[in-house]
Amino acid sequence: MIKVQEEDFSLTDEITFLKKRCNNIGALSTFIGIVRDKREDEKLVSMTLEHYPGMTEKMLNKINTEALSRWDLLDTTIIHRYGKLLPGEQIVLVITASKHRKEAIESCHFIIDWLKTKGPFWKYEKTVDKGFWVDAKSQDLDEELKWNN
Amino acid sequence: MKVLYFSWIKDKLGKSHEEIQVSDNIKTINDLITLLKQNNENYKDVFKDTSSIKVSINMETAKFEDSINDNDEVAFFPPMTGG
Numbered sequence A: 001m002i003k004v005q006e007e008d009f010s011l012t013d014e015i016t017f018l019k020k021r022c023n024n025i026g027a028l029s030t031f032i033g034i035v036r037d038k039r040e041d042e043k044l045v046s047m048t049l050e051h052y053p054g055m056t057e058k059m060l061n062k063i064n065t066e067a068l069s070r071w072d073l074l075d076t077t078i079i080h081r082y083g084k085l086l087p088g089e090q091i092v093l094v095i096t097a098s099k100h101r102k103e104a105i106e107s108c109h110f111i112i113d114w115l116k117t118k119g120p121f122w123k124y125e126k127t128v129d130k131g132f133w134v135d136a137k138s139q140d141l142d143e144e145l146k147w148n149n
Numbered sequence B: 001m002k003v004l005y006f007s008w009i010k011d012k013l014g015k016s017h018e019e020i021q022v023s024d025n026i027k028t029i030n031d032l033i034t035l036l037k038q039n040n041e042n043y044k045d046v047f048k049d050t051s052s053i054k055v056s057i058n059m060e061t062a063k064f065e066d067s068i069n070d071n072d073e074v075a076f077f078p079p080m081t082g083g
Helices: A011-021 A055-070 A102-118 A137-148 B007-013 B029-037 B041-046
Strands: A002-005 A027-034 A044-053 A074-080 A084-087 A091-098 A121-126 A131-133 B004-007 B017-019 B056-057 B060-062 B073-077
Touching: A002 A055, A011 A027, A011 A074, A011 A091, A011 A102, A027 A102, A055 A074, A055 A102, A074 A102, A091 A102, A131 B056, B004 B007, B007 B017, B007 B073, B029 B041
Parallel strands: A002 A074, B004 B073
Antiparallel strands: A027 A091, A044 A084, A044 A121, A074 A091, A121 A131, B004 B017, B056 B060, B056 B073
């Protein structure tokens, strides 16, 4: 299940929904990305996530399909928020469900690594007196490339 | 052709999208960039170093040498920062 939305999400609710959708789950792995409260040493006021409607859904579907082809999964949930978020707010949720732990843990890690560099989102961070578009990190690209081996 | 801009590219150009009339000699993304750079200094500045820019055609990631036609939707944006 893939959602791109402005509103917040509840991990508990999403786990409940996922468990209703499939049987025989032996392992669930979850990842939540959260807005940090600092930009380097400065206090962060807000982070606004811009995205490319249409392409976002397309790319998230591709990432999900890739995970399903690489691991034996029972189901997945990917929720990515956009719009203005405050420090401490949730940005992204990934849940992967499988019969055994290895598939759930690895695929969850894979999905968030690919989301970092393939999800068409751009972050604008505001401190008290300045605003910055966040640069992509070369480390994130390295993490993505690791999954090609 | 519909052309979209995101992030700092949108800010620099002062617009999120525009319709471009393309002639038959615009065959690739590189050709489109050459055409756009003729608009003004802001475009020249945005496209002066394309190694810092990504492009998509019809919402699929693309390369600068890829072919385009008048019905395509092209978008320019910096490397993505999802998650």
